Amino acid sequence: MGTIHKTGCVLCAQNCGLEIEVEANRIGKVKGDKTNVKSEGYVCRKGLHVAYHQHNADRLKYPLKKVGDKFERISWDQAIDEIANKLKSIIDQYGPRSFAYMGGGGQGCHFEVPFGVRLMRGLGSQYQYSALAQEFSGAFWVCGRTHGKQYLHDQPDVNNTDVLLVFGWNGMQSHQIPQAPRQLQRLSKDKDKMLIVVDPRVSETAKLADIHLQIRPGTDALLLKAMISIILSEGWANEDYLANRTSGFDQVKSYFENFDIRSALKTCELEFDQVREVARLYATRKSSLRYDLGISMPSRFAVCSRPMSCRKKFSPIIPRDCGRFSSPV
Numbered sequence: 608m609g610t611i612h613k614t615g616c617v618l619c620a621q622n623c624g625l626e627i628e629v630e631a632n633r634i635g636k637v638k639g640d641k642t643n644v645k646s647e648g649y650v651c652r653k654g655l656h657v658a659y660h661q662h663n664a665d666r667l668k669y670p671l672k673k674v675g676d677k678f679e680r681i682s683w684d685q686a687i688d689e690i691a692n693k694l695k696s697i698i699d700q701y702g703p704r705s706f707a708y709m710g711g712g713g714q715g716c717h718f719e720v721p722f723g724v725r726l727m728r729g730l731g732s733q734y735q736y737s738a739l740a741q742e743f744s745g746a747f748w749v750c751g752r753t754h755g756k757q758y759l760h761d762q763p764d765v766n767n768t769d770v771l772l773v774f775g776w777n778g779m780q781s782h783q784i785p786q787a788p789r790q791l792q793r794l795s796k797d798k799d800k801m802l803i804v805v806d807p808r809v810s811e812t813a814k815l816a817d818i819h820l821q822i823r824p825g826t827d828a829l830l831l832k833a834m835i836s837i838i839l840s841e842g843w844a845n846e847d848y849l850a851n852r853t854s855g856f857d858q859v860k861s862y863f864e865n866f867d868i869r870s871a872l873k874t875c876e877l878e879f880d881q882v883r884e885v886a887r888l889y890a891t892r893k894s895s896l897r898y899d900l901g902i903s904m905p906s907r908f909a910v911c912s913r914p915m916s917c918r919k920k921f922s923p924i925i926p927r928d929c930g931r932f933s934s935p936v
């Protein structure tokens with residue numbers, strides 16, 4: 608029997624609490640930590656298999672130098688000296704802008720970035736790339752416009768929402784909120800709450816949904832415009848919120864007036880009555896929104912990621928009884 612240690616999984620940004628058994632410097636049994644206030648014992652299969660990553664035979668544990676077509680183990684001193692000399696000679700020959708840092712993964716792609724950024728600054732280069740820039744540049748930009756800082760992101764308060772509207776997010780597989788599968792199943796089983804999924808695919812999350820809008824791919828922005836037009840024309844918008852907590856609404860209002868909603872929804876391949884009901888539920892009940900890669904990769908992500916969100920300074924439409932967001936995270 609080894610020693611039990613409490614720790615956190617670093618394989619994604621949820622950082623679920625783990626209890627791991629360590630014996631002879633090796634991880635043995637792993638289970639969820641029920642005392643962790645965020646994950647409450649939840650752990651997915653990746654977290655249960657942290658030992659696979661920690662003790663993997665292919666894991667790089669010391670410097671290797673390619674000699675001919677083989678790799679040979681060298682000391683850290685030799686590795687650091689040789690790499691430093693090579694970097695200096697590249698700067699001398701081609702200048703500091705010949706360097707770019709490409710990294711990321713796990714943890715929202717930020718785990719090793721401080722080291723990479725400092726290395727680039729030390730070398731004199733400003734180029735740094737990661738998977739995050741590919742997936743979420745629109746989200747960061749919009750967060751900067753709505754929260755004042757690009758790194759202030761919001762999350763739906765799933766525990767306190769009555770209607771969770773999901774755009775292009777398959778939380779049953781991808782997580783992205785604490786205990787996502789557990790939370791989605793709870794929501795789906797609760798007769799007083801609703802899970803609404805917008806996704807062209809019948810995803811694992813869509814299978815749990817009370818309403819699944821199986822939208823034509825790439826028409827998310829059109830659906831959102833139609834929903835906003837419906838909410839405005841039906842008088843479901845929160846006028847007090849618009850007056851006191853937003854700016855610029857009059858500048859965008861006309862965009863949603865005299866809009867041919869039915870034709871737009873035909874393009875989306877959705878039924879008007881069903882979309883109207885989704886708009887009514889979202890606008891009149893305590894609701895929140897979660898979007899993800901399904902709409903964050905296409906070109907209209909900045910348009911899609913915010914128009915239905917609550918508490919946003921530039922939000923053009925606010926449901927009457929909007930759910931709370933646990934922002935910033």
Ligand code: SF4
Nearest residue numbers: 616619622623651654
């Ligand atoms: S959801 Fe899975 S991968 Fe993410 S932190 Fe929790 S156990 Fe790790």
